Amino acid sequence: MLNRLLKIVFSALLLCASLLSGQAQCEDVNEAFQHGEVVNYHAYYNWGFIWLNAGHVSFTVDSTRYEGKPAYQMKAHGATYKSYDKLYRVRDTFEVYTDTLFIEPFAFKRITNEGSKHASYLYRFDHEKRFISAKIQKEDEELKNLTFPWKACSFDILTMVYKARNIDFSLYSPDEKIPISMVVDGEIHDIYIRYLGKEVIKNRDGRRFNCLKFSPLLVEGTIFESGEDMTVWVTDDQNRIPIIVEAKILIGSVKAVFVGAEGLRHTMTAEIEKK
Numbered sequence: 001m002l003n004r005l006l007k008i009v010f011s012a013l014l015l016c017a018s019l020l021s022g023q024a025q026c027e028d029v030n031e032a033f034q035h036g037e038v039v040n041y042h043a044y045y046n047w048g049f050i051w052l053n054a055g056h057v058s059f060t061v062d063s064t065r066y067e068g069k070p071a072y073q074m075k076a077h078g079a080t081y082k083s084y085d086k087l088y089r090v091r092d093t094f095e096v097y098t099d100t101l102f103i104e105p106f107a108f109k110r111i112t113n114e115g116s117k118h119a120s121y122l123y124r125f126d127h128e129k130r131f132i133s134a135k136i137q138k139e140d141e142e143l144k145n146l147t148f149p150w151k152a153c154s155f156d157i158l159t160m161v162y163k164a165r166n167i168d169f170s171l172y173s174p175d176e177k178i179p180i181s182m183v184v185d186g187e188i189h190d191i192y193i194r195y196l197g198k199e200v201i202k203n204r205d206g207r208r209f210n211c212l213k214f215s216p217l218l219v220e221g222t223i224f225e226s227g228e229d230m231t232v233w234v235t236d237d238q239n240r241i242p243i244i245v246e247a248k249i250l251i252g253s254v255k256a257v258f259v260g261a262e263g264l265r266h267t268m269t270a271e272i273e274k275k
Contacts, residue, residue: 030103032165032238035063035072036263039241042204043078044255051204055080055090057256061162061263066097066106073097074158090114094158103163108156108183123156123183134186146186154181154188165240169195169212200272201233201244203257208272209243210236235270 043055057078064073076094080087091113097106110121122135134146155163160182172178174197181190196213203209211233230247234240241264245256261268 028163028166029101030162030166032240032265033061033162034263034265035061037061037261037265038263039261040259041242041256042259044204044257046253046255053081054084056259059161063100064097069106070100071097071106072100072103072162074162076158076161088115096156096158098159098162103159103166105156105159108158121185125150132183136186144186148186148188151181151188154183156183167240169240196231198236199233203243208274209233210270210272211243212236212240235268237268237270238266239264239268239270241268241270 037060039059041057042053043057045052045054055078057076060075062073062075064071074096078090078092080090091111093111094109096108098104099106104127105123105125106127107125108121108123110119112119117139119138120136124133126133130150132146132148132150134144134148136144136146160180172195174195176195177192178195179190179192181188183189194215196215199211199213201209201211201213212235214232214234215230230245232242232246233244234242239261241258241261242256243258247254
């Protein structure tokens with residue numbers, strides 16, 4: 001169950017902000033985040049009245065250079081706590097290098113370690129010829145070398161999270177479907193989510209936030225299994241930080257809950273002050 005908890009929570013946090021629709025938004029200039037940003041979450045599993053805090057997820061942004069060009073290095077890391085490692089050890093890392101203006105990816109890497117299962121994914125994005133070179137190595141499988149066209153306005157899942165934070169959400173109405181295109185497992189998948197409007201949400205430490213609410217409408221065979229019931233709340237301010245991601249599973253539910261952030265480009269005005 002721990003591997004499923006971290007897999008759903010981690011992937012959901014990556015997916016939840018990924019709202020890209022139309023070529024114009026693909027060319028948005030970054031005004032939402034900066035280097036030095038760190039955002040942290042707890043990962044919970046709920047069974048009846050019991051909440052199990054079994055892991056953590058973190059997102060970081062650093063300044064660097066990629067092949068001589070100014071770049072951002074973004075990382076997302078999910079892990080079980082050491083006290084649960086004997087039951088099922090999870091260490092998943094996503095990493096991407098992008099340009100600093102339009103957040104276009106140069107290279108993406110994913111390393112998955114879940115129990116005895118290991119996998120690695122490497123994508124290189126050719127900006128001139130518009131194709132993607134991929135190397136995929138899964139447990140007990142031969143290395144796959146793939147080359148496929150880079151469809152306009154499609155990105156690896158981590159780049160898309162940061163791209164999405166620059167979207168003007170006032171363009172969308174409640175119940176509207178928003179299409180996205182993601183590179184997953186060496187293929188480009190077209191899926192969509194539904195915008196559900198605005199809502200005040202409270203996390204587990206009692207802090208309250210004005211949020212935008214979404215529900216991913218998932219496609220079987222991509223990141224999640226068909227039928228997962230998921231809801232996402234992100235801050236209704238310039239940061240667009242996920243506060244809670246909740247998914248129902250066959251037995252109980254899993255949840256990622258915002259713990260804290262540092263190095264934000266903007267003040268988090270979505271948090272409601274206690275009276």
